[in-house]
Structure formats: structure tokens, C-alpha cells
Amino acid sequence: MAAPPPFTDKEAAFLRALVDERxxxxxxxxxxxxxxxxxxxxxxxxLWLADRxxxxxxxxxxxxxASYVPPSMNNxxxxxxxxxxxxxxxxxxHGLGPFxxxxxxxxRIRLGDVEIPVLPLDRIIASKRATGRPKDRAILPAxxxxxxxxxxxxxxxx
Amino acid sequence: MKLAAYRIRCMARARGLTLAKLLEHAxxxxxxxxxLARRPSVLPNSVHAIAGALGLHPVEILEEPSxxxxxTVAARIDEARAICEKEPRASFENxxxxxxxxxxxxxxxxxxxxxxxxxxxxxx
Numbered sequence: 001m002a003a004p005p006p007f008t009d010k011e012a013a014f015l016r017a018l019v020d021e022r023x024x025x026x027x028x029x030x031x032x033x034x035x036x037x038x039x040x041x042x043x044x045x046x047l048w049l050a051d052r053x054x055x056x057x058x059x060x061x062x063x064x065x066a067s068y069v070p071p072s073m074n075n076x077x078x079x080x081x082x083x084x085x086x087x088x089x090x091x092x093x094h095g096l097g098p099f100x101x102x103x104x105x106x107x108r109i110r111l112g113d114v115e116i117p118v119l120p121l122d123r124i125i126a127s128k129r130a131t132g133r134p135k136d137r138a139i140l141p142a143x144x145x146x147x148x149x150x151x152x153x154x155x156x157x158x
Numbered sequence: 159m160k161l162a163a164y165r166i167r168c169m170a171r172a173r174g175l176t177l178a179k180l181l182e183h184a185x186x187x188x189x190x191x192x193x194l195a196r197r198p199s200v201l202p203n204s205v206h207a208i209a210g211a212l213g214l215h216p217v218e219i220l221e222e223p224s225x226x227x228x229x230t231v232a233a234r235i236d237e238a239r240a241i242c243e244k245e246p247r248a249s250f251e252n253x254x255x256x257x258x259x260x261x262x263x264x265x266x267x268x269x270x271x272x273x274x275x276x277x278x279x280x281x282x
Contacts, residue, residue, distance in 0.1 A: 006272035007265060034271035035264045039255035043275040045268075086272070109264050145252030148245045152237075153260075 007111075010064070010083025011045075016114040017060035024050035024099070025057075026106050028090055028119040028127070030139065035109050036121045038146040040139055048090045048119070050099045052077065095130020096123060121147050159216060163195045234258070 029046035066082030
């Protein structure tokens, strides 16, 4: 029997809680690229938050029975419980402006019954270029071709 | 390509049908059947002509109507080709995969990416 899909109602409930609590966030990284049609593979959904100490963020976590584990010397910030394990909290986005600036360009994508803000593909590419890590460089051609495809569609559809 | 009249009779008999009953089930008149059975080829002459011009047997230029290769897929292939013509640096494979993914809803695209990430993670 096939394994259940990773993104289930539990994960959707967490995103819905973030939206309902008006937490300022964006989906970034390769999950954001995949949502826009890129043939990219990832293990997690990266979330970029305007403010990790925002009480609305804590309330959204509480709603789904999850907790936030702040970063320490050895571990990055973590989310535990309530179907949040699939999500990673991103602290820095290389090569991009501050959150307040980038969020203005966010596109909104519907996932089930919730619409979420997503970093546009051209900004994901800018970020991947800036990090310069081999795994980021390796995925750049596929992301760039997806961007070419989206632009072609956009031009065609007006 | 001639109609295999003897084979049709045998197959009908194996299924407990007379030829008349088979034609009745198929909604084909006896006149139409015998007219077909008498023809040296059931394929239109134009199929033979095109195949002949290519130096091929008619069966080599025929294919089953496929559920996969429908108009949507053909249009997608054309679109991918057109994009790659305009964007010489683009890889047809990447463009093709993107167009296929764009045909499904975002949640399916995400699940596909995450599912593959679980089994063979290259990119984080």
C-alpha cells in the first residue's frame, strides 16, 4: 500500500492557524518552488517569519498542539507536535531584502481551504544564487527553466 | 490488412456465438460485414499510399488511440517545444516537467516534491 502523502490535514491545519492568527510569514525554499510548478524535491516546508517572538505565532502553535523550540548552539529553531514536524523555521534568507520588503512581492497560493503567502520563484532563485552551496547551485537550472515556463505562460495568457 | 474472417468465426464460436449473433451484438449489418470481408484491405488507400511513400508497412504508421497521448498532452508537448525554441538555454525536460506539474493543483505538486524528498533527497 502506498504511504500517505506528507502534506495532510494536520499540516494544512497549522498553516490555517497561522493565517487565522494573522502571523506574518511566507513559505520559502524548494517547497515554495514546488508549489509554483518547479520539478524540485524537498524534505520540508520552510517558513520565513517576520518575528519568531510574535505572540500570534505562539497562539497558532497552541491551537494545533505544537511548540516552538528556540535555536541553541547545536540546533536550529524547531517546531514539535501537532503536525508541525514537516515545517522548518528559516532564520536568514541569503541574498534577499528584509522580510517586510520581500513579503510585499509574495504571491498567494491556495492549499486546500487556506490561501498562503509564498515567496515568488524569481526571489527563490536569487536566494539560491546567493547561498552558493553546491546543492543550491545544482537545482538552479531547473528553477530557471520553471521561471522561463511561467513567464512564457504569463505572456501567452496576458 | 484484410479482415480475418475465419479467425472471427472461430472466436465467435469459442464464445458460444454464431456469426449472425456476433454481428447483432456488434451492431454491424451482414451486408457491411461481407462487404468488408471481401475487400483486399480494410485500410483506406491513402494509408497504403503514405506507408508506401515511407517504405513502410501500413501497420507501422498506425497506433492505438491512447489515453495518455490525447490532445492535452500533444498541446503540452507543442508548448514545451515552443518555449525551448524561444529560450535556447532551457532544457526541454525541465520545461516539460513544469508544464505537467502546472496541470495539477498546488497541493499535489507539494506532496509530489515531499514524497520524492523522503525517498531520494538531493536538495534540502
